[in-house]
Amino acid sequence: MQQELYYKEALKLGLKTFRAETAENRSPYLPVLDEIVPPEKALTGIRLGVVQIPMRFIVGTKTGGRVNAFTKDFLPILEEGTEFADKWEALYRSHISEGIRDPIKVYEYLNRYYVEEGNKRVSVLKYCGAYSVPADVTRILPEKDGSEQVALYYEFLEFNRYSKINFIEFSKRGDYRELMRAMGKSYGEWWSTEEQRRFSGAYYHFEQAYLSLGGDRVNATIGDAMLTYIKIYGYAALQNAGETVITENLKKIWEEIALKDEPESIELKASPAESKKSLLSMVLPKPAKLKAAFIYDTAPEKSGWISDHEAGRQYAQMVLGSKAETSVYLCEDDDRLYSVIKEAIANGNKLIFTVSPRLLQASLRAAVDYPDAIVMNCSLNTSHRYVRTYYTRMYEVKFILGVLAGSLTKSGNVGYVCDYPIYGQIAGINAFALGAQMACPDVRVFLEWSSVKGAEEAALSLRRRHIHLISSQDTARFTEDTRSTFGLSRIQGEKATLLAVPVWKWGVYYERMIRAALDKTIRSEYVNTARALNYFWGISAGVVDIEYAPALPLSSRRYADFFRNSLISGVGKPFLTPFYTQSGEVIGARQLELSLEQIIGMDYLADNVIGTIPTYDRLSPVGQKTVDMVGIKQAKQRG
Numbered sequence: 154m155q156q157e158l159y160y161k162e163a164l165k166l167g168l169k170t171f172r173a174e175t176a177e178n179r180s181p182y183l184p185v186l187d188e189i190v191p192p193e194k195a196l197t198g199i200r201l202g203v204v205q206i207p208m209r210f211i212v213g214t215k216t217g218g219r220v221n222a223f224t225k226d227f228l229p230i231l232e233e234g235t236e237f238a239d240k241w242e243a244l245y246r247s248h249i250s251e252g253i254r255d256p257i258k259v260y261e262y263l264n265r266y267y268v269e270e271g272n273k274r275v276s277v278l279k280y281c282g283a284y285s286v287p288a289d290v291t292r293i294l295p296e297k298d299g300s301e302q303v304a305l306y307y308e309f310l311e312f313n314r315y316s317k318i319n320f321i322e323f324s325k326r327g328d329y330r331e332l333m334r335a336m337g338k339s340y341g342e343w344w345s346t347e348e349q350r351r352f353s354g355a356y357y358h359f360e361q362a363y364l365s366l367g368g369d370r371v372n373a374t375i376g377d378a379m380l381t382y383i384k385i386y387g388y389a390a391l392q393n394a395g396e397t398v399i400t401e402n403l404k405k406i407w408e409e410i411a412l413k414d415e416p417e418s419i420e421l422k423a424s425p426a427e428s429k430k431s432l433l434s435m436v437l438p439k440p441a442k443l444k445a446a447f448i449y450d451t452a453p454e455k456s457g458w459i460s461d462h463e464a465g466r467q468y469a470q471m472v473l474g475s476k477a478e479t480s481v482y483l484c485e486d487d488d489r490l491y492s493v494i495k496e497a498i499a500n501g502n503k504l505i506f507t508v509s510p511r512l513l514q515a516s517l518r519a520a521v522d523y524p525d526a527i528v529m530n531c532s533l534n535t536s537h538r539y540v541r542t543y544y545t546r547m548y549e550v551k552f553i554l555g556v557l558a559g560s561l562t563k564s565g566n567v568g569y570v571c572d573y574p575i576y577g578q579i580a581g582i583n584a585f586a587l588g589a590q591m592a593c594p595d596v597r598v599f600l601e602w603s604s605v606k607g608a609e610e611a612a613l614s615l616r617r618r619h620i621h622l623i624s625s626q627d628t629a630r631f632t633e634d635t636r637s638t639f640g641l642s643r644i645q646g647e648k649a650t651l652l653a654v655p656v657w658k659w660g661v662y663y664e665r666m667i668r669a670a671l672d673k674t675i676r677s678e679y680v681n682t683a684r685a686l687n688y689f690w691g692i693s694a695g696v697v698d699i700e701y702a703p704a705l706p707l708s709s710r711r712y713a714d715f716f717r718n719s720l721i722s723g724v725g726k727p728f729l730t731p732f733y734t735q736s737g738e739v740i741g742a743r744q745l746e747l748s749l750e751q752i753i754g755m756d757y758l759a760d761n762v763i764g765t766i767p768t769y770d771r772l773s774p775v776g777q778k779t780v781d782m783v784g785i786k787q788a789k790q791r792g
Contacts, residue, residue: 160233160242163280167228174225182220183227184213186260186267190293195260198291203256206266206288207320208279215260215269227276237273244277253278256287263295263306264322284357301326316344321356321376327786332380334781336388355392362399371411378403378410385409385518405521408538412685418536420684421749424694425665426674443477443671445504446497450490450511452483462508462531465659469667472660477667490515498526504670505529506663510575510782516540527675529666532783534576534753536685541675543662544577546691548584548752550655550699551624552727553716554641555588557653557709558622559596561643562589567596568615568623572603573779574766574788579755584727585624586759588716600764604776616644643704651702653713662696689749693721728752733760756787
């Protein structure tokens, strides 16, 4: 007798949902696929056979025949005593005693399922809280219309092809590839049955933990949150963790996940904050000496990049004296990066500088596990709540170098060698090109990539075109770097004459950052925002500059200084709109300046640049590792 009440309870829930949806002027009924896509599209669908599909992705019915029998979540709304109610009750009793095993028949469109046969079975299973159901699936492919939704769906299809996983979704393009990279799998690699099983188990435990904390109330999908978790703790750790451990870790990183709810997830600090001393601070005891650790992934003698940061650390230590104590931790083993940062924190360091994008993941985990420490990673445009990032507006100096190159060229052709297609570097190319165009309207900038051909071959490619003015990077980054010139150089035969070079003033940066940690400015900036903090200082803050070589004529120095001073004063605008891209797109309108967010996010080249942004498979192994961390979206695509 008790079992006969189940339909009554399901109906009660269905009517409650019906009233709530109607009160909000929303349709309470199931979506109908035939009203979303033309019915004839189903005739050309792709038969997938019987597969297990997630219940939460079953959202509607194929035709309108049963639409009035259910609410939008498949709860029944037909009154008791009807034939429909009797059949529903019989199905329920069958499911409780034997289980529903017969596959339903559905159509899949944009990874959502619409039922053609088995609506009551779905209703009973959803009421009982079933996780998945076997289904005979026919897929209807959408037209490629350029929309974000459709583009993301086709990325899902490619992922599904190799993995056979149909239950994980992301809200951002590129994240299926990011997931496989984070799992240590190559894109296009077929998954074994065991890998599918282990992934499904890890996902299920993660899903239960995430939803128990209210994950269904934030914008991040379960896949978004799971990828964030894997990037911090690693895929192996997720596989070996139960729901209890996952739940505790999720609590620690919840603000990172909640960034999805922020319309602008990154807050850029374009200049140093002014230090404000209160009267109280003048009478209180001086704060204890601040201990700051610098974590290097390469020895300074092997890398110009690390060497520059080490010189900056030494400068900051010299200037700050007894106010701070800085130390160096070296780790060239990827598997030990987190352990080394943990060791530095255990040794009393409250401020941690990790000076390479390669250290970002380890930095993020350390920042989550040790919230009392301030962890800062030298990278750009990374949306992580717990790690502050810092970088320089080097594109300002590249603009000045472009002006110089444009004023000095006789052929109208200049060269530019870039290393990696990462955030900030594309802005440097475009700033150089626009600066050169300002001095010489018909100038063309020929672009080569050291991370594709190697530094020496990239320069040789330009020389073969009889290009005599070449802008190379300002510092060597890796031991295999074979660069023979730096900065802006004039090439005459085999002789390269340096004209001007960009300068990173990391010492100034670190001195100011350590002072900001001493007076609690960094801590207060973090507390007063829910977004990720990116420090992005430029020439006006004294953290980048240009130096002239003796070979540069005095008139050219004065010309460059005019633009340098305009940038320092804020009058100069490297990216004054409108200007044009290679594809003919007009960027901006009137005499306006691009925002810092627009400058950082550039994924296009100015119209006077001859060259392309390389795809992932053309990059060197070091280039691929760097792009994995902080590469622009276009560079993560395969050729």
